[in-house]
Amino acid sequence: MYEKDGEKYFIVDEHQHFWNARPDNWVEGRENLAKGWIDCFYGYHQLAPPETHWPLEKYQRWTLEDYRHDVFEEGHVDHAVLQSTFLYYWYKEGFNTTKRNQMVAEAFPGKVIVNGRWDPREGAEGLRRFEENHKRDNYKGVKLYTAEWYGNSRGYKVSDPEAYRYLDKTRELGIKNVHLHKGPTIWPLDRDAFDVEDVDKAATDFPELNFIVEHAGVPRIEQFAYIAVQEPNVYAGLSVVIGAHMYARPNTFARFMGELLFWVGEDRIVFGSDYGIWEPKWQVEGFIDWQMPDGEQFSDYPKITTTAKKKIMGLNAAKLYDIEVPPECQISAPGTTADEEKAPGEELFIDAGTAAGAQA
């Protein structure tokens, strides 16, 4: 819990990692990819306030004690969701496997949720393995990284028929949350790998599932927001949105938040620190202190309320993951009808006529 100016915030961090990118885990002959990957992450790390930077060695692999300190002791996080990214193509034991994440969950019982993962290219065998793992781990969500390299393939779309078989299974197993993370590659490579059009399709066809799009689609926030306004089961994950911009590019951050509040609305935005890309502490404290700046370029955007911050920092994700929220952290104001409220963008959308009419 984080307390500021007499307000109590329940913090759910919906997007964390616990990876191993040390050289002893690099696949022989693919060291350049393994090194390139973690160096690329380390570049993003530099966009945080300098006093929060880690040495590269810690960044490649840190300890459970570091985790406890950075997340729970200093980071104000009440509940964390760990997401997997396998990357076996260039990390021998995988980058950030469910197995490594389970280690964290066991060390901090009742505070960490580990999500499952699947990859449609693993076919019937993968589907069977996923179901087995679910029986053991009882997943509440899955993380999909569509740019995963698998054999000769450089990625997939979540609207592929094979992916639909896995989404069917996910629904059948009673798993509600699907976290989507786009990366730089896809099949075929001539397509825009960051395109989120496939999410639109899947969200329409699987209304029982919640699709949490990490980075709010950045670098395609323009496409993501336009999809989210039409699909009530699409959520914006703030990983990277806060981490890469709040400190390094405050004006961009304000505009991104203004757009998300307008199109997606405060009920479908969830906080994710992307730890260990960045620590949660400065993100939590900074976001709760943050306000839409004055000035002409922000004049169309609303100011953010304390209620909105409480929802974004924890209450929305607590709902998705059935996490119990202490009464003192719940929204106390009577007559809050947030569930029925629309994001302002939705009104505009309806005014402009049917979806088909308005869509470019």
Next chain:
Amino acid sequence: MNGVLRDAVWTALGTVRDPELDEPITELEFVSSCTVSPDGVASVLLRLPTFFCAANFSWLMVADAYDAVSAVPGVARADIELEGHFVAEEINEGVAARSGFAAAFSGEARAELDELRRTFNRKAALAGQDIVARPLVDSGTTPGQLAELRLGQVAPSAELTRMRERRADGGLPRGDDAPLLLHEDGSPVTAEQVPLHLRRARLTRVSIEGNSGTCRDLLAKRYAATS
């Protein structure tokens, strides 16, 4: 080094844009060195914000740089090399051999990148509508008037010229009789759609400008020691 020719090569590189960020690679500092030998061989080294920048956009920049530099009178040969990138070798060799993207990434790609380029020119053209139309909205032009407005009726500006160029590259109408407001697919915007359309144009601009900022930051961090 041949100074005049080197300047001409640099100017040519200034016409090459990052299709996603809609800015010249020279301004983005993606050109890490540019030299011309006495016998007219232009050697250009390109760098990008991360090791994993998307292969297709990276290809377009290297290929466009190759074409632009090769076309400079007096350049005998253009050597364009991308450094520090996960498919640098495939791109450098493919561009030098003029093999095309699909051949260079045989088995991983199905087509050339014309469609990708067109999509991003259209995004840039949509973002440009926010830049051009916003002052009109601020001065009280109504949605009905905006929907009727033609490019020839808008006061000339650098932003308008730029938007017209993006429309041309994106295969969209850009003449004096073309509407100021156009959907990404080129269809006209009705008066009822104007408020939503303008918000969408702005959203697109916010996205492109935001990405550009982050790419600049990442490049600056990546090459902090050398720049």
